[in-house]
Amino acid sequence: MISSSLARWLAGSALAAVLAATPMELAAKPTSPQDVPGLTAAGAYLAARHAVRMGDALEGADFYRAALKYDPGNEHLRDLTFRLLLVGGNIDEAVSFARRVVRSRKDHPFAWLVLGVHAIKQKHYLTARSDLAKARGGPITDLTASLLRAWAAYGGGAPSRAVATIDKLSGPDWYETFKNLHAGMIYDLAGKEKEAGKHLAQAYKLNPKGLRVVEAYGSWASRNRSRKEALKIFEDFNKALPNFGLVTAAIDKLKAGKKLPPVVSSAQSGAAEALSGIGSSLGRRGEDLGVSYVQLSLYLKPADALALTSLGDYYEGANKPALALKAYGRVPKSSPFHRNAAIHMAGDLDSLDRTQEAENHLEKLIKQHPDDIEAITQLGNIQRARKKFAACAKTYSKGIAAIPYLTKTNWVIFYFRGICYERAHEWPKAEADLKKALKLSPDQPHVLNYLGYSWVDQGKHLDEGMAMIKKAVQQRPDDGYIVDSLGWAYYRLGNYQEAVKQLERAIELKPEDPTINDHLGDAYWRVGRTLEARFQWEHARAFKPDPEELAKIEAKLKHGLDGEASSQAKAGKKEKAGNDGG
Numbered sequence: 149m150i151s152s153s154l155a156r157w158l159a160g161s162a163l164a165a166v167l168a169a170t171p172m173e174l175a176a177k178p179t180s181p182q183d184v185p186g187l188t189a190a191g192a193y194l195a196a197r198h199a200v201r202m203g204d205a206l207e208g209a210d211f212y213r214a215a216l217k218y219d220p221g222n223e224h225l226r227d228l229t230f231r232l233l234l235v236g237g238n239i240d241e242a243v244s245f246a247r248r249v250v251r252s253r254k255d256h257p258f259a260w261l262v263l264g265v266h267a268i269k270q271k272h273y274l275t276a277r278s279d280l281a282k283a284r285g286g287p288i289t290d291l292t293a294s295l296l297r298a299w300a301a302y303g304g305g306a307p308s309r310a311v312a313t314i315d316k317l318s319g320p321d322w323y324e325t326f327k328n329l330h331a332g333m334i335y336d337l338a339g340k341e342k343e344a345g346k347h348l349a350q351a352y353k354l355n356p357k358g359l360r361v362v363e364a365y366g367s368w369a370s371r372n373r374s375r376k377e378a379l380k381i382f383e384d385f386n387k388a389l390p391n392f393g394l395v396t397a398a399i400d401k402l403k404a405g406k407k408l409p410p411v412v413s414s415a416q417s418g419a420a421e422a423l424s425g426i427g428s429s430l431g432r433r434g435e436d437l438g439v440s441y442v443q444l445s446l447y448l449k450p451a452d453a454l455a456l457t458s459l460g461d462y463y464e465g466a467n468k469p470a471l472a473l474k475a476y477g478r479v480p481k482s483s484p485f486h487r488n489a490a491i492h493m494a495g496d497l498d499s500l501d502r503t504q505e506a507e508n509h510l511e512k513l514i515k516q517h518p519d520d521i522e523a524i525t526q527l528g529n530i531q532r533a534r535k536k537f538a539a540c541a542k543t544y545s546k547g548i549a550a551i552p553y554l555t556k557t558n559w560v561i562f563y564f565r566g567i568c569y570e571r572a573h574e575w576p577k578a579e580a581d582l583k584k585a586l587k588l589s590p591d592q593p594h595v596l597n598y599l600g601y602s603w604v605d606q607g608k609h610l611d612e613g614m615a616m617i618k619k620a621v622q623q624r625p626d627d628g629y630i631v632d633s634l635g636w637a638y639y640r641l642g643n644y645q646e647a648v649k650q651l652e653r654a655i656e657l658k659p660e661d662p663t664i665n666d667h668l669g670d671a672y673w674r675v676g677r678t679l680e681a682r683f684q685w686e687h688a689r690a691f692k693p694d695p696e697e698l699a700k701i702e703a704k705l706k707h708g709l710d711g712e713a714s715s716q717a718k719a720g721k722k723e724k725a726g727n728d729g730g
Contacts, residue, residue, distance in 0.1 A: 181214035189218035196228070203468040205236035223252065227563060234262070239447040255284030257293075258440075264296055265444050268419050273304035286317055288426065292441070295330050295422040303415025307338035326353045329361055332368070333418060336410045341372045350392065352381070357388055359395075359409060359454070367408035377400055380492060390557075391522070393484035394454075420449035428458040438462065451482035460492060469499035487513070489527050491561035500531045506530055519550040525561060532568055535694075539665060541577075560588035564596070574682040578602070593620040593630065601633040604640050613637065628658030636667050643675040662693035666701055673709045681708075 149151055175523050181195075183188055183320040196211035203429035209232035209626050231248060231617045243266045246259040253259070260283040267276035277300045283293040294317040301310035311331045317323065332347030345584035348365040355361050362385045369457035370378035382398050389395075398408060412418040430438025446456045456479045463472035476489035490513055510527040514520060524547035531540035544565035551558055566581030582599040585592065600616030602691045603609040635650030650667040658664050669684030682705060 151356045163555045181210055187214060190620070192218075193225075196232075198234070201346065202470060203463075203466065206231045206238055209236060209238070209241075215564050220622055230259070231436070231440070234443055235436050237443040237446065239266075239444060254282075257283045261289060261293055261296075262444065264293065264300070265419065265423070267445065268296065268300055268303065269448055271303060271415075273300045273415070277299040287323075288430070288437070289327060291317065291319060292322055292422060292426055295326065296419050298330060298334065298417045299419040302334050302337070302418065307334055310334050311343075325358065325361065326422075328354065329358075329364060329419070329425075329616065330422060333364055333410065333412050333421070336364070336368055337412065337414075337418070337643045341368075342620045345372060352615070357385065359385075359392070360421065363398065364411045365409060370402060370406075370408045374601075375405070377645040378402055378408070393488050394430050397484040416448045417452075419472050420445040420452060422457070424452065424458065426456040451480050452477070453485040453489075457485050457489060460489065464492065464496065467499075469496035472496045473500070475532045485515075487520075487615060488522070494526055494530065498533070502720050503534055504529065504555075514546075520547075521550050521561075524550065525564070528561075528564060528568075532564060535571070537572040538567045541565055541574075542570060544568065555586065556588050559585040559592055559595065563592070563595050564590065567598065570598075575602075575606075591619070591623070593623040593627075594621040597624075597633050600636065604637040607640070610641065614641070626657060628654045628656075628661065628664060631657060632661075632667060635671065638675070639667065639671050643669055646674055647671040648677075655678075660691050662688045662697065662701075666693070666697065667693060669704070670709060673704075678708065 150670065150694065164523055181192060187195075191213045193690055194217035196208045196215065198209060199208035201207075207566060209229050209301060210234065212225055212229040212663025216222060216229060216281065219225065222370050223232045226245065226249065227624045230242060233239075242262055246262040246266075249256050250263070256535070260279050264276045264280035264283060267273070267279055273565060277297050280293045280297045280300065283289055292726035294313060298310040298313040301307075301313055305535045311334055314327050314331050314334075325507035326349035328347045331383075332344045333349060334343075335344035335347060345368055348361075348368050351358075351361045352365040352718040362381060367379040369381060378570075379402050382402070383397050386392065386395050386399065401408060414423050423441045427438045430441065437458065442455050442459050444463070446452060446459070449455065456475050460479075463475060463509070473493055476493045476496070479486050479489040491510070494506040494510045494513075497503070497509060507527060508552040510523055510530070513523045514527065517523070522609060524543060528540045528543035528547065531537075531543055544561055547561050548558075548565065551561075562581045562585040566578045566585060569575070569578035569581060579602070582602075585595045589595065594618040597620040600613040600620065603613030604617070614637050617630070617637050620630050620635050621627075631650055632654040635647050635654055638650060639647035648668070648671045654664045665688035669681045669688060672678070672684060685701050685705050689698065689705070693701060
């Protein structure tokens with residue numbers, strides 16, 4: 149039905165305007181089935197797909213639900229609606245759909261999982277265990293359902309049964325961290341200190357860099373071992389991943405002589421932790437299933453800062469800044485994650501072209517904490533991306549001044565400031581910063597490439613610059629920008645044939661970059677391939693270069709390079725003509 153009516157519907161439906169709208173227009177004018185008079189099944193289906201492409205799961209669910217009115221028995225449409233309701237966080241309605249799903253498909257694992265989560269929220273623990281026992285559908289679902297059943301058993305007053313449920317679960321090796329973590333947290337809440345410590349220590353041994361593992365084991369140690377041992381657990385994590393808000397807050401509390409409470413406080417928060425932990429792992433791989441798990445976690449624990457941060461991170465990775473902004477905005481001000489979320493929000497505002505708002509937001513944060521290098525760096529990054537090079541150099545200088553002592557990780561802020569100085573035509577300062585970045589991180593390919601490229605482009609330190617670029621290419625052979633540097637270095641040295649070879653490879657890696665297309669056009673011209681040169685310059689012009697570069701490209705399209713092909717190209721033509729005549 150949908151396919152056969154598609155062309156007729158598109159010809160006359162008011163929704164055609166919606167389908168033709170830009171993302172900014174759609175953001176400015178949210179649509180729903182009620183906004184579209186004369187909506188057909190095909191129209192609703194197409195509008196749903198368009199909403200999903202634009203990143204609006206709930207709008208997509210609305211339109212799929214509208215399509216379902218025309219075809220109530222369509223299981224595919226029903227499942228799509230159910231999935232989008234979960235991804236969008238409308239869990240109450242997803243629960244209603246889950247009930248509809250299991251009436252016709254009693255073996256639908258995710259529907260039973262959702263019903264089990266709903267039962268845990270309502271503290272209907274026997275119902276939860278029954279529903280979750282039917283959620284069988286592969287390693288992820290089996291692990292999640294078993295952990296949730298365990299927390300339901302704990303909620304029903306049976307901690308030993310809860311841990312037994314976890315112990316019975318068999319699966320891949322990566323199950324073990326989750327099993328030990330959750331068994332340990334259940335025993336911790338039940339007041340069984342020795343058993344809790346045994347499981348949490350094992351989880352820590354398996355994953356000493358897992359945030360929740362560190363928090364759970366460290367908090368247990370603060371109450372059952374010694375402040376010194378608990379501090380070591382958190383400080384070891386802080387050495388590997390410095391300045392993580394939750395960890396630094398725990399260290400401060402321990403140094404103040406305080407003990408740390410358990411990570412979870414109830415069956416609901418334990419179940420939320422299971423969903424959040426698994427969902428965050430899946431979300432890092434860009435999977436909608438992971439987002440659904442995190443949304444279910446927030447259904448049980450709406451203000452969970454770690455889950456909200458995971459949700460925001462996922463949306464940023466999926467290039468959905470408006471949704472990321474909403475997620476980060478929900479992080480409680482009392483949470484150690486709040487400042488990190490606020491810094492991320494500035495990046496999302498900038499992605500939405502609300503740059504001045506983003507800068508004001510960061511300047512306010514920096515005013516509150518003038519030594520916050522992360523906020524300062526974010527402000528500098530936004531200014532650099534917006535080509536405010538004098539401003540970003542000053543901002544990064546504030547960040548460098550706030551660093552108490554330099555370490556290898558600080559190479560990046562010198563590198564960024566060096567870029568700003570170079571683009572602001574302050575080369576001596578830029579060169580000094582790039583050298584400093586290399587001193588901190590000697591083999592860093594981006595710094596090797598930038599400094600080497602700059603030297604060769606200026607006709608300075610040619611051998612050393614070329615060696616740097618080659619070293620960068622060895623480390624990043626699939627980075628189109630670095631390969632372009634190598635090609636352009638050969639061009640600047642007059643080795644046009646090798647330049648063509650490298651620049652053609654760079655184009656394969658970054659076909660829509662205006663600078664690489666421009667460089668290849670120049671190299672083609674120098675070897676006498678003038679038609680191809682103009683073709684590449686046309687491409688470079690089409691890909692929206694900077695205004696200054698655009699003027700140069702247009703001049704080359706009119707007059708070529710230096711008004712004619714190079715002497716090397718002329719010699720090539722004469723040689724070819726002689727061969728043809730022979």
